[in-house]
Structures are given as structure tokens and as C-alpha cells.
Amino acid sequence: MESGNGQDTLREQVETYVRLQVAIGERPYAAIVDGAVEYLDDVEDEETVEALAREVAAVEFAAHATAQAQWPEVSDADRLTLAFRALDVAGIVAREAFTCCQNCGLAEIGAEVADGETPRGYAFYHQQDAEHGADGASLHVAYGLFGQPPSAEIGAEVAAALREQGLPVHWTGDLGQRISVPLTWWRRRTGRLAAVPPTVDDDVEVEIELLDAWTGRYAPTDGPIAATWLTSLYLPWLPTGTRLRISLGGTAITVHRDWDVLVGTSAAADRPEIRVDRQDGMALVRRLRADPASTGRPAQASERAAPAERTGPGGEAGAAGRAGLLEVTWQHSAGHEYQGVPLTRSESVDVLRRMPVRTDAWMSCRGRSRGIVQVRWEERRLWLETPDPEASASFGRYVTIPEAERMIGVLATEDRVAVAELGDLVRNSWG
Structure with missing residues (x-):
């Protein structure tokens, strides 16, 4: 292990890497910690790097959350995303x-071009560009035609779309230069992207086993994991219909999610199920620790889950995180599908805004009372609808992104389908 100035240098390297990744706003806590270890793979003691990365990430996530509370409702990063969606709609x-x-x-x-589509050009910035932008430098956007030399017309259209959203643009029309966008990189973190493992006195390593499929980029894998990581970074987003077994000291509990509640059941018939808020998975682990079979001794008072952790008023799980929740299934590009993920309104809107405009991109949101609002891109137009099983039909129309955001917001916060309020709906009968 390094010491003295060497240890200070290592900390500075970890802080620089983690702070930048937190600012970029694309990767969750665990991925940033893993990335720091990989980034500093020339350091012999990986455990030291990981411990530092965990410590620094907790501090940086907290600082980011405090800062974003003071940001304006629409940031430059939001404007950038909206400009890119407008370009998508325009055929770029x-x-x-x-x-x-x-x-x-x-x-x-x-x-990125779906079968049957014929876009007029492309525009993108890469991950290194994002790092530069988050570090305070101007962002640079590449543009061009598919299979042809660069086009001044495409460049001008990209620049105009950025300006339309209120972003400053520096570009002279030189085809040898990318479009420069000086901006304040404020990328909000919500939901999973804002989650950080808490510091608790009774953390423990548990074994997990996925009993059903859990798709998605950041799904957990079978094996050992810290209980705080499992319960803060993964269990709150347990997909619909997915069961996970948690084992500790020879005792196991099987967990599934019932809307905003995690339900834990034991194989032993004499042990009742436990229901906790989806953000309070540590109560499930504490039940395992309190089970005499996991320790070989009677449970101590300090290990028993407190009644307030087990249930809320009326014997149900607490209300934290209950308002504004949806179960969302979406596909952003071919082969990348997320099934039945519990998301808040802000998380759901973020999925919508980041969804590329291509024919195979879609999103379906289900409310607590099973009302559904779903959208899909069709030849660069956004179709929104709600299914009506009693009528054996769906009703919808083409909408703007803000209109879709409003429909998703109403479903999340009011638990009702407001599609009829859009007017001029088209009926699509089934069969």
C-alpha cells in the first residue's frame, strides 16, 4: 500500500475520476466504483482503490444532490438532450x-439506423467529449452524411437545432471542424442514478441467486454482495415477476416486489412473510440475521427488525416512495429491453427523453390501478396510446414529447389515464 505523498496522489486520482463520472450523470454508483478500479488498474492494491472510490463516491453523490437542488428547472444538459431529439425527429x-x-x-x-429508415445525416458526441464538457470545456458535436463527404447543410441544421434550445454555438461552417457548444454541464441524477449505499453498523455480506430473468445493463449477478449494496442499489428496482433468493449463514429468504413493497418469504412454513417498503430492503436482511438458524443462537434484541421497519400505518409497508411510481417496460434499441422496472415520474420522463427516435424504440408505463400509457416511435413521429380491453381497442394519436411527458406525469402522480384529454384520438381495434 502506498503511503505519504504516494497515498495523497492516489486519492487525488480517485477523486478526479469519481468527481468527473458523477458530474457526467450517466453511470450509477457501483459502475463508477468499478470504473475507478479499472481506470487505476496499474495500482497493485485494488482493495485500496475500491475502498477509496466508495468513500469518495459517497461524498461526491451527496454534493451532487445538494447542488442539483439549486439548479434551474431546465439545465443546459436538458436542452442538449431536447436538441438531439429534435434532430432525430427531423431525420438526423x-x-x-x-x-x-x-x-x-x-x-x-x-x-443506429433501423431497417427501412433513410435518415438524412447524423450528429453525435462521444464519451470523451462528455468528459470534457462535464469538466468545464466546450462540447464538440460531430456531424455528416452516411457514406458521403461531410455536408455544410447538415452542420448548419445541427447548429440551428442547438441554438433553438437556447444553447450557444461556435461554428464557422468549416467542414473540417466539429460544432463547439460551450455549456454548463448540469446533468441531474434521479432514482437508480442517485442511489448510494448507506453507512450502517450491521452491514453483512450475503449470497444472492436470481430465480428469474433480470434484464438490463446494471442487473446484479449471482454471488456474494454487501447487504447495503443489494438493498440500496438493486432491490428498489426489482423488476415485476423477478424473484431473488438472499442467503446468510445457511438461512434463505426469497424476495419479490409487489408494487412499492418488497415481500420476503422463507421456506420454513412457520415463518411469516415480511413486507417492507422497496427502499427498506435492509429489514429483510435483518430478519435473516435475527433467525436463529443463521447464527446458531437465539436472536438478540438489537438484531430484530423493529416494527416500524416491517410495516407502516395499517399494517402495510411505509409510504416512502409510493407516490408517483410507475412500472415501466421499454426498449431503446434492438435487443436492449427492460421489463417491468419500478420508476418514479422523473425517472420515467428521463427514459422518454433519452429514447432514440427509431422505429423499434418504445415505452410502456403502468400505473398502480393498472392503467397504461405507452409510446413508440414510428418513422420519426411519436405515437401515444392507451389500451382499452373492454372495447378491444387502443386509443391514441401522435404527440409531442412534452405532451407525452404530461400523460406519463398524470399517470404517475394521479394514478389515472388522461389520454382522452389530448383530443382527436384514433381508435385502433384489435383483431
Whole structure:
């Protein structure tokens, strides 16, 4: 292990890396910690790097949360995303933080074109560009035509879309230069992207086993994991219909989610199920610790889950996180689908805004009372509808992104489908 100035240098390296990744706003806590270890893979003691990364990430996530509470409702990062969606709609394939570098972006942007679509051009910035932007430098956007030399017309259209959203643009029309966008990189973190493991006195390593499929980029894998990581970074987003077994000291509990409640059941018939808020998964682990079978001795008072942790008023799980929740299934590009993920209103809107404008991109939101609002891109137009099983039909129309955001917001916060308020709906009968 390094000491003295060497240890100070290591901490500075970890702080620089973590602070930048937190600011970029694309990766959750665990991925940033893992990334720090990989980034500093020339350091012999990986455990030291990981411990530092965990410590620094907790501080930086807290600072980011405090800062974003003071940001304006619409940030430059929001404007950037809205500009890219407008370009998508106009027939220019636009991607954010796309691939690692310029060469890879140019090589792979063609794969973003769905079968049967004929876009007029492309625009993107890559991950290194995002790092520069988050570090205070101008963002640079590449543009061009597919399979042809660069086009001044496409460049001008990209620049105009950025200006339309209120972003400053520096570009002279030189085809040899990318479009420069000086901006304040304020990327909000919500939900999973804002989650941080808490510091508790009774953390413990548990074994987990997925009993059903859990799709998505950041799904957990079978094996050992710290209980605080499992219960703060993964269990709150347990997909619909997915069961997970948690084992500790020879005792196991199987967990599934019932809307905003985590339900834990034991194989032993004499042990009742436990129901806790989806954010309070540590109460499930504490039940395992309180089970005499896991320790070989009677449970101590300090290990028993307190009644307030088990239930809320009326014997139900507490109300934290209950308001504004949806179960969301979406596909952003071919082969990348997320099934039945519990998301808040802000998380759901973020999914919508980041959804590329391509025919195979779609999103379905289900409210607590099972009302559904779903959207899909069709030839660069956003179709929104709600299914009506009693009528054996769905009702909808093409909408703007703000209209879709409003419909999703009403479903999340009021638990009702407000699609009829859009007017001029089209009926699509089934069968």
C-alpha cells in the first residue's frame, strides 16, 4: 500500500475520476466504483482503490444532490438532450455520449439506423467529449452524411437545432471542424442514478441467486454482495415477476416486489412473510440475521427488525416512495429491453427523453390501478396510446414529447389515464 505523498496522489486520482463520472450523470454508483478500479488498474492494491472510490463516491453523490437542488428547472444538459431529439425527429440520427471516441463513433453510427429508415445525416458526441464538457470545456458535436463527404447543410441544421434550445454555438461552417457548444454541464441524477449505499453498523455480506430473468445493463449477478449494496442499489428496482433468493449463514429468504413493497418469504412454513417498503430492503436482511438458524443462537434484541421497519400505518409497508411510481417496460434499441422496472415520474420522463427516435424504440408505463400509457416511435413521429380491453381497442394519436411527458406525469402522480384529454384520438381495434 502506498503511503505519504504516494497515498495523497492516489486519492487525488480517485477523486478526479469519481468527481468527473458523477458530474457526467450517466453511470450509477457501483459502475463508477468499478470504473475507478479499472481506470487505476496499474495500482497493485485494488482493495485500496475500491475502498477509496466508495468513500469518495459517497461524498461526491451527496454534493451532487445538494447542488442539483439549486439548479434551474431546465439545465443546459436538458436542452442538449431536447436538441438531439429534435434532430432525430427531423431525420438526423443524433446520439449522446455515443461510443468511446470519434473513430468508433464514425464506425458505429450507421448501426443506429433501423431497417427501412433513410435518415438524412447524423450528429453525435462521444464519451470523451462528455468528459470534457462535464469538466468545464466546450462540447464538440460531430456531424455528416452516411457514406458521403461531410455536408455544410447538415452542420448548419445541427447548429440551428442547438441554438433553438437556447444553447450557444461556435461554428464557422468549416467542414473540417466539429460544432463547439460551450455549456454548463448540469446533468441531474434521479432514482437508480442517485442511489448510494448507506453507512450502517450491521452491514453483512450475503449470497444472492436470481430465480428469474433480470434484464438490463446494471442487473446484479449471482454471488456474494454487501447487504447495503443489494438493498440500496438493486432491490428498489426489482423488476415485476423477478424473484431473488438472499442467503446468510445457511438461512434463505426469497424476495419479490409487489408494487412499492418488497415481500420476503422463507421456506420454513412457520415463518411469516415480511413486507417492507422497496427502499427498506435492509429489514429483510435483518430478519435473516435475527433467525436463529443463521447464527446458531437465539436472536438478540438489537438484531430484530423493529416494527416500524416491517410495516407502516395499517399494517402495510411505509409510504416512502409510493407516490408517483410507475412500472415501466421499454426498449431503446434492438435487443436492449427492460421489463417491468419500478420508476418514479422523473425517472420515467428521463427514459422518454433519452429514447432514440427509431422505429423499434418504445415505452410502456403502468400505473398502480393498472392503467397504461405507452409510446413508440414510428418513422420519426411519436405515437401515444392507451389500451382499452373492454372495447378491444387502443386509443391514441401522435404527440409531442412534452405532451407525452404530461400523460406519463398524470399517470404517475394521479394514478389515472388522461389520454382522452389530448383530443382527436384514433381508435385502433384489435383483431
